[in-house]
Amino acid sequence: MKYLCYIRYVGTHFCGFQAQKEKRTVQGALTAVLEDFFKASVMVTGCSRTDSGVHADAFALTVSLPDGALPIPPEKLPLAIAPFMPPDLALYRAVAVKDGFHPRYDARAKEYRYTVLSTPVLNPFYKDRAWQVYYPFVPDALARMNEAAKHLCGTHDFSAFRAEGSPTRSPIRTVFDCHVEKTDDLYTVSVTGDGFLYNMVRIITGTLLAVATGRLDPDAVKDILASRNRTRAGATAPPEGLCLARVFYDEADFQKETRD
């Protein structure tokens, strides 16, 4: 039995998604709850890794039960395990999927959102939930950021937007959409792509911030991309503003749909 599950977590007190010895991780915490619940060893496979402090509103993962385990209908799983979940982690949707389904390789796209709060004084409601930036933005910051963001859309070599020392997989990725929205002093950078290099969204955000403060011209992003040189892009934005917002699958991969 294999479930595709959607979880939501506040990343502040997790050392990222992936299980590590002696550290509190999302995969570790969820696996412990599920193994207790099913009285069986359970395999949890994530759609991606997230760093310490990074949040998720819709992280997808599969839960595989061994042959002997007693399954429950997927639509009952969220409420059944809810009482045993830690307060910063919730599993809110489960559907049955075919055995061969893989949450990472079968994902068509992912959307990350990065939240930036422009404020001279820290806002306690956004502590650990946004990058709070105290230096001023230029008056047309939003338009400039969106102009810069357009250059990132499409299929490109994103070497300039990848943490140095990353493993040498292909740096080619397709960004389907990149745009910035603003509500009061809150800027949300949304990036949807077929895959992401290490720290890619955080470096994109740091670069768009340099555009927002006037340090970079929107068109400079085009040259930075072409340079494939990490040192030309902006700083890596801190983890607390980042949230995995959505993972896109082909619905044909699901055995059946259940309620949200």
Next chain:
Amino acid sequence: MKYLCYIRYVGTHFCGFQAQKEKRTVQGALTAVLEDFFKASVMVTGCSRTDSGVHADAFALTVSLPDGALPIPPEKLPLAIAPFMPPDLALYRAVAVKDGFHPRYDARAKEYRYTVLSTPVLNPFYKDRAWQVYYPFVPDALARMNEAAKHLCGTHDFSAFRAEGSPTRSPIRTVFDCHVEKTDDLYTVSVTGDGFLYNMVRIITGTLLAVATGRLDPDAVKDILASRNRTRAGATAPPEGLCLARVFYDEADFQKETRD
């Protein structure tokens, strides 16, 4: 020298606004920061009290310095004290006011917002920030709540919406506006009035929730109000959903305006 200041706080780890011995309160924490900063005894007077766990986005208070203390320009105060503030409390605006100004008696109105999240599974992002309600609402819950809310607008005896055993001040209050907005599964009850009885907004919210679930008819709120009987209104909603959103003053009370 008297400043009118606006503060914002996450109420979760405060035992309310008002100073109490041996307890962590907003007034206590702020007074300690200000007395350290001004090297003088400072009088902090709030626009209201808030209970443990209740939040504020725009709580108004005055800070009075004794005659000997060295004042700083009000517009410099927020950034000057920011490094010394605890992470769940921020002072983000200050203006100079006349000596006779009182943040409670001079307030023309206050707006409270109460946030309710309708969700079968707890959402960790709203932990301690909303009342998370797992039982289902009727399909036209929003329209029903707004119909019920209308009956609360105007000048009424709000005895039915006051915690039992409250001190026997007049139970007459004027509600200028009461309405509910909905975004996805998040309902926000907004109540603006010239003053509030103890637990009034939380009892109003509990009553509107009874309307949302179909247990009460919208028009029943009219009868409950007329009954002046606390036992006929709904349950007191928990503190974590409540936030003081705005305090209204007559701008003529200010000596001069400064930047937000």
